[in-house]
Every structure is written in C-alpha cells, then in structure tokens.
Amino acid sequence: MKNILIIGCGLIGSSVLRAVHAHRVSKNIYIYEKSKKNISIIKKLKISCKVINKLKNISVNFDLVIFCTPMSQYSNFISKINKFNTNKTIVTDVGSTKELSSKKVKKQLNKNITWIPSHPIAGSEVSGAEYGDKDLFKNKWCILIKEKDIDKTHLSRLKSFWKKLGSKVIMMNSKQHDAIFSITSHLPHLIAYNLVKTATDFEKGKKYNLIKFSAGGLRDFSRIAASNEIMWRDIFFSNQKNIISAINLFIKNLKAFKKDISVKNNNQIIKKLINTKKVRKKILLLKQDINKPDFGRF
Amino acid sequence: MKNILIIGCGLIGSSVLRAVHAHRVSKNIYIYEKSKKNISIIKKLKISCKVINKLKNISVNFDLVIFCTPMSQYSNFISKINKFNTNKTIVTDVGSTKELSSKKVKKQLNKNITWIPSHPIAGSEVSGAEYGDKDLFKNKWCILIKEKDIDKTHLSRLKSFWKKLGSKVIMMNSKQHDAIFSITSHLPHLIAYNLVKTATDFEKGKKYNLIKFSAGGLRDFSRIAASNEIMWRDIFFSNQKNIISAINLFIKNLKAFKKDISVKNNNQIIKKLINTKKVRKKILLLKQDINKPDFGRF
Numbered sequence: 297m298k299n300i301l302i303i304g305c306g307l308i309g310s311s312v313l314r315a316v317h318a319h320r321v322s323k324n325i326y327i328y329e330k331s332k333k334n335i336s337i338i339k340k341l342k343i344s345c346k347v348i349n350k351l352k353n354i355s356v357n358f359d360l361v362i363f364c365t366p367m368s369q370y371s372n373f374i375s376k377i378n379k380f381n382t383n384k385t386i387v388t389d390v391g392s393t394k395e396l397s398s399k400k401v402k403k404q405l406n407k408n409i410t411w412i413p414s415h416p417i418a419g420s421e422v423s424g425a426e427y428g429d430k431d432l433f434k435n436k437w438c439i440l441i442k443e444k445d446i447d448k449t450h451l452s453r454l455k456s457f458w459k460k461l462g463s464k465v466i467m468m469n470s471k472q473h474d475a476i477f478s479i480t481s482h483l484p485h486l487i488a489y490n491l492v493k494t495a496t497d498f499e500k501g502k503k504y505n506l507i508k509f510s511a512g513g514l515r516d517f518s519r520i521a522a523s524n525e526i527m528w529r530d531i532f533f534s535n536q537k538n539i540i541s542a543i544n545l546f547i548k549n550l551k552a553f554k555k556d557i558s559v560k561n562n563n564q565i566i567k568k569l570i571n572t573k574k575v576r577k578k579i580l581l582l583k584q585d586i587n588k589p590d591f592g593r594f
Numbered sequence: 595m596k597n598i599l600i601i602g603c604g605l606i607g608s609s610v611l612r613a614v615h616a617h618r619v620s621k622n623i624y625i626y627e628k629s630k631k632n633i634s635i636i637k638k639l640k641i642s643c644k645v646i647n648k649l650k651n652i653s654v655n656f657d658l659v660i661f662c663t664p665m666s667q668y669s670n671f672i673s674k675i676n677k678f679n680t681n682k683t684i685v686t687d688v689g690s691t692k693e694l695s696s697k698k699v700k701k702q703l704n705k706n707i708t709w710i711p712s713h714p715i716a717g718s719e720v721s722g723a724e725y726g727d728k729d730l731f732k733n734k735w736c737i738l739i740k741e742k743d744i745d746k747t748h749l750s751r752l753k754s755f756w757k758k759l760g761s762k763v764i765m766m767n768s769k770q771h772d773a774i775f776s777i778t779s780h781l782p783h784l785i786a787y788n789l790v791k792t793a794t795d796f797e798k799g800k801k802y803n804l805i806k807f808s809a810g811g812l813r814d815f816s817r818i819a820a821s822n823e824i825m826w827r828d829i830f831f832s833n834q835k836n837i838i839s840a841i842n843l844f845i846k847n848l849k850a851f852k853k854d855i856s857v858k859n860n861n862q863i864i865k866k867l868i869n870t871k872k873v874r875k876k877i878l879l880l881k882q883d884i885n886k887p888d889f890g891r892f
Contacts, residue, residue, distance in 0.1 A: 392810075417809050421874075422887040437807060472802065479796045481810030487789055488811075490851055491782060492870040494844045498777045504770065507873060508880045509735060511715050512690075512779030513786075513818055515883040520811055522874035525867035532855045532863065543852045546792045547845060553788055554841045557830045565830060569823035572790040575805060576719075576820035582806045585813040589720040591889040 297322040297359040297457070301348075303373055305329040305338055308390050308419065309364030310428030315461040317343045318430040326356065328373075334425040351376035360457060362414075363389035367397045367530040374404040383408040386450050390416055392477060392527070393535040394441050394470035410450040413441040415473065416463055417481075421522040434462035435583075442467040478538035482531055483546060486539070488521040489528075595620040595657040595755070599646075601671055603627040603636055606688050606717065607662030608726030613759040615641045616728040624654065626671075632723040649674035658755060660712075661687035665695045665828040672702040681706040684748050688714055690775060690825070691833040692739050692768035708748040711739040713771065714761055719820045732760035733881075740765040776836035780829055781844060784837070786819040787826075 300322040302309050316322050325345035363370050394413050416438040438458040455465045499506050556564045580587045598620040600607050614620050623643035689695050692711050714736040736756040753763045797804050854862045878885045
C-alpha cells in the first residue's frame, strides 16, 4: 500500500499505526486524531506519519481508510472522506457491531467507494494511545464482513492487510457477526456492568464494605466493566435486538438455576457445573485464553 | 503449635501444609487424605508429615484440626475427631459459607472442643494438591467467624496461625460473612456458570461455532465457571437464602438495563457504565486485583 489513513488513534488506532509501521505495510501513514494527549503520545513514538488536522482539502489517493473511533462518530467523517476517496480506496472500521453501522455508512458513503467492515477481536478494558501495542492483533481473529455484492479484489487486499498485522482472518456476514458477538462479547460486558452495579447497590443497602473482598470472584467481572463507556453505549444501542434476545435467554437460564438452588436439585446443578467446565477446556484448547490458574495473575 | 491435623489435601489443604512447613508453624504435621493422587504428589514434596489412613485410634493431642474438604463432607469426620480432641484443640475449616455449616458442626462436635470457622479468600479455578502453593495465603484476607460466645484465647491462637501463613485476618459474624460473599463471590460464580450455559444453548440453537470467538469477553467468565462442582454445589445449597436474594437483585438490575437499551436511554446507560468503572478503580486501589490491562495475560 502507498497511503493509509487512520481516523482515531486510541488503543486500537494507535496499535494499527504501530503495527503498520513495524511491518512496513504502507509507504505513507496519515492519522487524524483530535485528542492532544493521544497526538503527543504518538509523536513520542517517532513513527514517521503525518498528522492531519482537518479532513478538508486533502489531495491524497488513499488505498485504505480505517475508522478507529466509537461507531457513533463515523457519520462525522463520511461526507468529508467522500471528497477525496476514489474507487481504489477501501474504507473499513474496527467496530464491534456490523449490521446497523454498515447500513448507516453505506447510505452516506459515495457508491464508488468500497466499504468492507472489519472487527479485530483485540480490545481490552483500557483506552488511549498509551496502551497501543504493535502486537495487539498478532494471532487474534479479525472478522471481515463479506456481503453478497462484495468486490473480491478489495476484499482480498483487506484480508492481506490484516494478515500482515498478524491477524487470523475469517469472513462472515453482518447478521451472523452481530448474533455471535451478542453472546460472546456484548452479553458478558453488560452482565459485568450489572454485577458490579448489584454489588454497589447491595453495599449501599447493607452498609457493608464489600469491595475489599472482591478477590472471591467479583474482580474478574470488574475488569471488563471498566471498558470505555461511549464505545459500549454504541454497541448496546446498535445491536439492540440481538442483545435483548441474549438477555432474555440468560434470564431464563438464571431463573432455572435459582429454582435448582431453591429445591436443592443436586443432579441438575452438578450436571450444569460440569458442562460449563468443558467449555473452559474448549476455550483453552482453542487458545482463546492462557492456561494458567487465576489468569497467571500472581 | 505442636500438632496440627489437615483433613483433605487438595488445593487449599496442600497449600496449608506447604505454608505450615515453610513457616515452621507446627512441630508435627498430620494429614488425612483419601486421594492416592494427592498423597503421591505430597510425598514428592519431601515435607516431613505423617499421613493418617484412618481417623480411628489416634492418640495425639492436636492443637489445631483444619477441614479442607468440600463442606458436605465435614459430618463424616466429626464423630471421629470427637474421640481424640480435647478442650485444648481448635477445630476450624476453610469453607466458603458459614451460617448453616457452622450450625451443623456445632450440633455434632463435642461441647468441650472449640469450633472457630475460617475462610481464607484464596481459591482459584483449579483443584488438587499439584496446584498447592506455600504463598497462597500471603497478603490475602482470611475471615474468622467471631460469634458472641467465642473463646478469646483460642480465637487469638487461630488468628496468629493464619498470620504466620501470611494472611491479613479480619473478624465478622457468620450472618454478615454469608451476606457479603453471596455478592462478591457466590453471585459472580453462578452468573459465570449461567453465562457459559447461555453461550452453549445459543450455539446449539443457531449452529454457530462461537466459542472460538470467546476472547471478546466470555473467556473471563469461563475461568471461574471451571471451578470445582462439588465445592460450588455445597456453597449454593448452604447459602441458599442470601444467594436467591442476590439473584433477584441482579435480575432487577438486568431488566432495568434491558429497558435502557430498548428505549435508548443514553443518560442512564452512560451513568451506569461510568459508575461501574469507579468500582474497578476501587478494587485496584484496595489491591484486590493486579493493575495490568487484560490481567497482564499476554
């Protein structure tokens, strides 16, 4: 690639920047970032890249434009990038939901510009350029959204881009993506938020100081409950339908579990507890987590 | 101490053994363990201790007897230890719930023997002597249950025992203990089990292979959902009342959150997400977790 534009340089955007630089994926790197803090961190990296202050009056032919901002901000940029992009440009993103955001982007984006959404499964609870890492995408999944009308040359170029950054690339459509991640990511996050809220509600009600005993389990949940609120608000709102189904299925299971406890249904409880153990084993086998007790924390 | 008896030498029991040995807390260490695997692991440690095969016909005056088995097994040992313990003996345990298990023990245990329950907050998702660690209790909380009629000399001896193992000791009554841990530990565990179950239910229904994308959040929960099923069945059944209240409070919060998503209540969602972030900060400040993104996994 000759020219790449990264819009938004927080955790993910600055990791893309570092990885593109480390693997020499593009001759020129342009970044657009409003936060002075992020810009000052990026400047210290001494990576040769051009910081763009305004998306107006740009006369570069970009091979790739990548949105690394919260999804609710995409629409701010599209009318601007419409002006300088051509049919050679691929526009992509790193957002966590695909169906609704894609629909919105397609509506705004010039028809001759190719839009292929990406989702690297590589976030964490921290935000900001200071946490960026050139190896953030290494050996992680990156989902590319492949709809029926896709331009195969551009798809293959985007696939090759993520592979150069170290990702394992997999394709699916946006409907399938949003259903899968409503369960593996969105539900766990909202459960974590609600569990922490339940603990603070209880603490207020009983006046017990319980956070100091969070090592018994709560602390695991508090990690993902510390994730960026704007990003997660956008996810919850844009994957509303799947998430509501996931909550309903979860509440159904929780009520059945509550009944098993209240009637002391030994067989059911033991069966459920053993089955979930098998899933952990599968997760470790698939190298989706490290195989050390307690995450190797201590 | 002169003589200590550890009943059950899995993760916790074998850690007590290692720590008692490392800190020279007792002149003689006796262990009672049925699992041949655990015994063979312990023998390899070359710690001087005596393995007891039968709790009958013992003529040792124990200073401390510590139950490190699942709570449902305590009653199997009590009639036996009644025979050789005296008013100098403290009997304790490491179980995760206190009110019901204590009531049961008190009923069976000879009146002249002192029973003071302990709860070191130091478990993990793994079981078995091979995971034991002499430093497992270091800088971790250990709760001692202090009821009104407690023998203060024995309480202070038990406190000193846990301190020698590196624990920070704190006292509370069993009612308070069971309420606090229903929220900080029991609810998170059962939520984790149910979240993993929900994922497998969804996978079966939709025929999507989703476990391989568990890095988006699910994997955090799968860790504690992999904990020992007998231990957790005992916890759920013996802290039934508090746990059911905790589930009800959680479902109430979850339904409110679902409503916030379905009506796109921006202010409420942002407020909730920001508040839970503060709790994570508190947990890190209280050194209840390590302050590294992603638990420092990679």
